[in-house]
Amino acid sequence: MINVTKTYLPSIEKYNIYLEKIWKKSWITNRGPLVLELEQKLKKHLNLKNILFVSNGTVALQIAIKALSLKGEVLTTPFSYVATTTSLLWENCKPVFVDIEDQTFCIDPSKIESAITDETTAILATHVYGYPCDVERINKIARKYKLKVIYDAAHAFGTKYKGTSILNHGDISTLSFHATKLFHTIEGGAIIVNKNEGLKKKISLYHAFGHVGDDYYTMGINGKNCEFHAAMGLCNLPDVKKIIALRKRITLLYDKKLLSLGLKRPALNDRVEYNYSYYPILFPNERSLLNTKQALAKNNINTRRYFYPSLNKLPYVKNTDKCTVSEDISKRILCLPLYPGLEDSVTDKICSIISKTIKVTV
Numbered sequence: 001m002i003n004v005t006k007t008y009l010p011s012i013e014k015y016n017i018y019l020e021k022i023w024k025k026s027w028i029t030n031r032g033p034l035v036l037e038l039e040q041k042l043k044k045h046l047n048l049k050n051i052l053f054v055s056n057g058t059v060a061l062q063i064a065i066k067a068l069s070l071k072g073e074v075l076t077t078p079f080s081y082v083a084t085t086t087s088l089l090w091e092n093c094k095p096v097f098v099d100i101e102d103q104t105f106c107i108d109p110s111k112i113e114s115a116i117t118d119e120t121t122a123i124l125a126t127h128v129y130g131y132p133c134d135v136e137r138i139n140k141i142a143r144k145y146k147l148k149v150i151y152d153a154a155h156a157f158g159t160k161y162k163g164t165s166i167l168n169h170g171d172i173s174t175l176s177f178h179a180t181k182l183f184h185t186i187e188g189g190a191i192i193v194n195k196n197e198g199l200k201k202k203i204s205l206y207h208a209f210g211h212v213g214d215d216y217y218t219m220g221i222n223g224k225n226c227e228f229h230a231a232m233g234l235c236n237l238p239d240v241k242k243i244i245a246l247r248k249r250i251t252l253l254y255d256k257k258l259l260s261l262g263l264k265r266p267a268l269n270d271r272v273e274y275n276y277s278y279y280p281i282l283f284p285n286e287r288s289l290l291n292t293k294q295a296l297a298k299n300n301i302n303t304r305r306y307f308y309p310s311l312n313k314l315p316y317v318k319n320t321d322k323c324t325v326s327e328d329i330s331k332r333i334l335c336l337p338l339y340p341g342l343e344d345s346v347t348d349k350i351c352s353i354i355s356k357t358i359k360v361t362v
């Protein structure tokens with residue numbers, strides 16, 4: 001079975017070296033030495049001023065929402081993983097969906113202002129598939145209306161915009177290091193605070209029950225991560241450049257065959273250094289997507305409908321926002337297998353199956 005992704009694993013010998021360190025110290029969680037080492041190395045690798053390693057990307061979003069005291073309405077993208085929306089609901093905010101651009105599939109800045117009301121407190125946008133949002137226009141609008149900005153950067157590890165990490169934008173950016181992501185720590189995530197020191201301290205307290213030793217400052221939650229997960233991160237981090245290069249190579253192979261069939265891909269602007277975290281491809285209609293997905297499945301090739309449904313259509317959201325672009329794209333987009341080690345013969349096979357199904361259904 002060829003899956004849409006395959007978890008990258010370091011050599012077991014490399015991981016064992018870290019396990020021995022953990023056993024020697026008998027320190028397995030609560031901000032142990034490997035967690036601190038991973039934070040330092042991530043900061044350096046991504047060229048950031050700060051980063052807090054937390055238990056997952058969803059808790060990262062929830063802590064960010066809580067720490068910015070968001071309430072009322074939050075403008076957000078309908079085209080993302082479900083956690084972007086549910087983290088708002090979980091924190092008692094009302095998601096207001098702003099449609100996406102048909103080129104980047106990120107939130108459309110030209111549609112943000114008309115969605116702002118007296119109840120709006122923030123914008124929560126996703127750099128979907130690692131393609132950056134229009135951070136400059138979003139920032140301008142946020143300043144004009146005094147809105148907070150959170151970027152769900154779960155797909156954007158390693159993506160750069162104008163030469164620096166995309167994570168430097170927004171009041172807060174969050175990452176996911178889940179096993180299916182480009183860089184992973186089995187389970188894990190991170191919070192990057194871009195503006196004030198007070199917020200950084202608050203977030204650090206929030207992720208560890210709100211106390212330091214016997215001093216109880218605030219209510220908190222348990223968002224800490226552990227030494228075993230940090231060890232996986234420390235093993236994988238030195239390989240990230242190689243992982244991105246291998247993904248790029250496969251992406252170009254797909255592009256060469258699929259773009260000539262008339263299939264569309266999200267557009268990259270030339271100021272972006274991309275991380276090749278997913279391979280989404282847009283079909284002419286839902287029928288051709290479903291036929292292709294089924295034909296691939298018959299050949300034991302598993303694809304995913306990332307992201308379907310459009311999040312404004314989730315049954316429990318009870319939302320009447322119309323997002324025509326997102327609703328259309330979500331019906332026609334499919335992510336193809338992409339991971340280091342995927343063989344050229346498999347990508348060839350995938351492309352030839354797609355070429356056949358497209359000819360039949362268009």
Ligand SMILES: *Cc1c(COP(=O)(O)O)cnc(C)c1O
Binds near residue numbers: 056059080081
């Ligand atoms: C994976 C993902 C998350 C959730 O991260 P977890 O670490 O799995 O909790 C949130 N947002 C987006 C866009 C994601 O892809």
